[in-house]
Amino acid sequence: MKTFDEMIDGYGRFRSGDWKRQHERWEQLKEGQSPQVMVIACSDSRVDPAQIFDVDPGEIFVVRNVAALVPPFETTPGQHGVSAALEFAVQFLKVREVVVMGHGMCGGCQAALTQNLHGNRLGEGGFVAHWIDMLDDVREPIAAEKGTVGRDAERAMEMAAVKVSLANLRTFPCVQEKEANGSLRLRGAYFAISDGVLHLLDEKSGEFLPAS
Numbered sequence: 001m002k003t004f005d006e007m008i009d010g011y012g013r014f015r016s017g018d019w020k021r022q023h024e025r026w027e028q029l030k031e032g033q034s035p036q037v038m039v040i041a042c043s044d045s046r047v048d049p050a051q052i053f054d055v056d057p058g059e060i061f062v063v064r065n066v067a068a069l070v071p072p073f074e075t076t077p078g079q080h081g082v083s084a085a086l087e088f089a090v091q092f093l094k095v096r097e098v099v100v101m102g103h104g105m106c107g108g109c110q111a112a113l114t115q116n117l118h119g120n121r122l123g124e125g126g127f128v129a130h131w132i133d134m135l136d137d138v139r140e141p142i143a144a145e146k147g148t149v150g151r152d153a154e155r156a157m158e159m160a161a162v163k164v165s166l167a168n169l170r171t172f173p174c175v176q177e178k179e180a181n182g183s184l185r186l187r188g189a190y191f192a193i194s195d196g197v198l199h200l201l202d203e204k205s206g207e208f209l210p211a212s
Ligand SMILES: [Zn+2]
Pocket: 042, 043, 044, 066, 067, 068, 103, 105, 106, 107, 108, 109
């Protein structure tokens, strides 16, 4: 894995390569951005939405965090980073679709399942533990049926987390309004790291099916 100093070499390749090749694109982008799609993905280093969807700069508005979670609409004090990004994307950029993309081998979802960070102090796992406790409700039936270890239980947790984020997105008044009038569509997705296959959620059946 590269150090940041080694990544500066990559920057050199970008400046002499893509930056020059896509000069017109960058000229347009300096005036502003108008992506049609917002993607909420995990911070995990293996699941970069721009790479998976092979998109150019300016095409997707991205939020990445532990386990690709969207908290519910909250008016409590605090710094609501995901809510701010969502609000900006939906109300100001007027994106047409919001995609929540979970993934296989997600450490955040695994921690939600095992609760191994439960009770840790803030800064020592406590922030992660509190962040993923929004999965506690869906964890219970999964843990009861499949246990808390093994890919079967983990995969169920990873997919359930996508559904939690979609449900939480729908607690935002702006999302409710725009989904109702057809100007915004919510999508659930799941990228399986083991085989590189993207699955899309069919919300009617609740199943994730391979994207064709
Ligand atoms: Zn993850």
